[in-house]
Amino acid sequence: MAKSITEQCLANNQNYAKGQAVHRPAYPGKQPIQPARRLAVVACMDARLDVEDLLGLQTGEAHIIRNAGGVVTDDAIRCLIISHHLLDTNEIVLIHHTRCGMLAFTDDLLKAGLEGDPAAEKLLGQATGRAFVNCGRCASTPSAFHAFRGQIEPLDAPRDEKNMERLAWDVRRGMSSILNHPWIPTGGPDAVTVRGFIYDVDTGKLEEVSYPGPMGSIG
Template sequence: MANVNTDKFLENNKLYASGEQVHNSAHPGKQPINPAKHVAVVACMDARLDVEDLLGLQTGDAHIIRNAGGVVTDDAIRCLIISHHLLNTNEIILIHHTRCGMLAFTDDLLKAGLEGDPAAEELLGKATGRKFTSCNHSSSTPAQFHAFRGPLEALDSPCNEQQMERLSWDVRRSISRIMNHPWIPTEGPDASTVRGFIYDVDTGKLEEVSYPGPMGTFG
């Protein structure tokens, strides 16, 4: 399976991390609808990630799908299926990052805080460094927040070995969701490649996550 564009973007990232500008922000004029580099990126919505800059993407090169955590949710899968089958992408890049907010809570904790549990409100306030204000209502949606597995840490904690392990677990889970989805081929003549990375928000560098490997536990 071809990874020619992904490998090129990794080279671009080295230039970006060293301070070189590799993304041209000027409007390029009329372009075709299919991404020129046949790439789809799933990345976190964190404000410190400028996906075009850190990969050296130009306007029209790739589909960029963003959400809290860069999680491969049902909606991300929906986007990837459309991206591949209708718009001719065949390389998928997943990007998580250090100091991610998804490390600072659990789904149950956030739901309890939103519903008005005082203990949960206090814990969330300590984790975020701001007063957590409950909505005092329950809701069936969203069904999941997709918080990352493992012991909680304060919001925006400096990167360490445990944090990298937790991030790697979730990158592998996201890769697995794609690799095992029946409508996203990763073998045969219509195959897409799937690779996952952790972006260091302090250095600007990408580190690849091996797959397969540990994905963590619920404990």
């Protein structure tokens, strides 16, 4: 049986983690609009993730959807629906990563700091290692920052059992949001597959997150 595109990307990642270049940066010439490998990836915007490199993807092979945290937001769902139904992708990969900034705050904390709460400013400054400058105003948007559940930690903290658990919680929440969306089919002839991973920024390796499983606690 032929390997799925996701499995091929995992094999590429093993080579990438060994220091081998698997992405070709040269302009490939004219290509069709549909991604050649029928793959869509939702990943964090973190500068340490080069998604095409770490998955061994070439230009034109996949849709890459990125935001802070690699969170499955309304806009990510919008992109995935268009990607699948109009542009023929049928495999979805979610990628979170270690040392993620989304582990260092809560939505309420960041909003309070932006609005000018001194206690929030102090905590955010301690977490980020830089002076947090408030804006002194409240705003209705964004309605959420989608910080990860659980107790906050300093920015860029090394991986440990607790923050890996928090990352896995959010990967599963994203997978659940996709798998249970009425416009993203998971059965029948038009079905998509969904798999989630945590990328270790210190090793270059992807680690798969099991699903279903725990999706988090606010404590």
